[in-house]
Amino acid sequence: MMPEHVNPFTLLLNKWFGAYALALLHFLHITPDNPATPIPNDVGISLAVVLVSMVFFLWLRTRISVDRPGATQQFMEILLTNPMKLGICDLLEENAGHDWRCYVPFIGSISIFILFANSAGVFPKLDSPTAHKTVPLACAILVFIYYNVQGLRALGPLGYAKTFSGPVWWLAWLIFPVEIFSNVARLLSLTVRLWANILASELIYFVFLILFLAPVTHFQQSVPAVAYVLGLFTATIPVLFQGLHLFVAVVQAFVFTILPAIYLGLATSHEH
Numbered sequence: 001m002m003p004e005h006v007n008p009f010t011l012l013l014n015k016w017f018g019a020y021a022l023a024l025l026h027f028l029h030i031t032p033d034n035p036a037t038p039i040p041n042d043v044g045i046s047l048a049v050v051l052v053s054m055v056f057f058l059w060l061r062t063r064i065s066v067d068r069p070g071a072t073q074q075f076m077e078i079l080l081t082n083p084m085k086l087g088i089c090d091l092l093e094e095n096a097g098h099d100w101r102c103y104v105p106f107i108g109s110i111s112i113f114i115l116f117a118n119s120a121g122v123f124p125k126l127d128s129p130t131a132h133k134t135v136p137l138a139c140a141i142l143v144f145i146y147y148n149v150q151g152l153r154a155l156g157p158l159g160y161a162k163t164f165s166g167p168v169w170w171l172a173w174l175i176f177p178v179e180i181f182s183n184v185a186r187l188l189s190l191t192v193r194l195w196a197n198i199l200a201s202e203l204i205y206f207v208f209l210i211l212f213l214a215p216v217t218h219f220q221q222s223v224p225a226v227a228y229v230l231g232l233f234t235a236t237i238p239v240l241f242q243g244l245h246l247f248v249a250v251v252q253a254f255v256f257t258i259l260p261a262i263y264l265g266l267a268t269s270h271e272h
Contacts, residue, residue, distance in 0.1 A: 006037050007125050010044030042132035049117045049129065079112065080104075088112075088257055095261040097268050099154070103261075106146055110139055111257040114194070118249030121202050122242045128249070131199040133191065140190035143260045148183075151267030160267070190259060194252050201248040205241040212237065 006014075014021075014037045021038040025031070032038040064073055081087040085094065088108045092100040096107075114130060121128035129135045151160045164183070166175035 005041075005125075007041055007044065007127075009048050009126075010037065010039060010041050013039045013044050013047065040132075041127065042129040042135050045120055045126060045129040046117060046135055049113060049120060053113065053116055079115075080108070086254065091258045091261045092264075095258065096264040099268065100261075100264075103150070103264055107257060107260055107264075110143060110260070111253055114139060114256050115249060115253035118198055118252055119246060121198070121245055121249075127202060128198050130194055130252075131202050133195045136191045136194040136198075137187075139194070139256065140187050143190060143256075143263070144187050147260060147263040147267045150264055154268040163267070163269075186259075186263065190256065194256055197248055197252050201245045205238060205245060208241060209238055 018036075018038050022032065022035065025038055033040070060072060060076065063070055069077070079087055081089045085091075088111050089100075089104060092103055092107060096103050117130045117135065118128050120126050121131065130139075148160075151163070154160075155163065164176050164179035165172035166179070168175075
């Protein structure tokens with residue numbers, strides 16, 4: 001198995017906090033894959049995304065204007081609501097019920113984090129943390145806990161339990177375990193959908209890059225003209241794949257917004 005390339009930010013984190021992370025892992029009886037870098041790339045880049053997001057929104061907060069909104073403010077407002085009804089607030093309002101405004105901080109934070117994390121792979125020497133299964137799983141667990149807690153809060157323990165029993169009381173013994181399994185399966189669905197799509201998007205980029213580099217190297221000495229033409233493709237086509245990766249990043253952030261919104265609507269609805 002090839003060793004994972006560690007990006008500069010993760011190396012810096014390990015230099016500053018690696019000893020503390022290693023001590024914590026030993027305390028929890030967890031053996032890191034590489035003791036020299038106990039903080040892996042997915043954790044390092046996720047922390048970088050959180051820090052960059054915090055700095056960005058603190059900066060944006062000072063520039064928000066009702067009369068003269070700037071381009072950045074307008075772009076971020078489009079993420080919340082837009083004429084196509086695909087914004088975070090639009091999806092929650094349509095799917096999450098009457099209390100949808102209460103869910104905007106949590107669902108909005110998860111959605112924007114995933115959008116930024118998905119897009120991290122377009123920067124040199126970085127990969128998307130959501131291409132590692134641990135990060136999508138962590139996001140899925142947070143969403144799973146959140147919408148179940150909201151369901152319990154809205155309907156009460158007994159009322160929420162009844163939502164898993166179906167409309168026909170004498171079939172409850174059959175429907176209840178099926179609904180519980182279906183509910184828990186959402187963890188796997190959210191995790192695999194995000195992880196597999198982002199991982200595939202990044203792998204496609206590297207596969208095509210290798211496919212183009214191989215013939216360039218082969219013809220470099222024997223037929224330089226052919227190598228030059230192929231080199232142009234090698235330089236330009238990866239840019240197109242980076243655009244494709246950004247498209248996938250946006251789509252998967254949208255999916256990870258609409259599904260939790262639907263789950264919240266199902267969990268808190270009084271009409272079952």
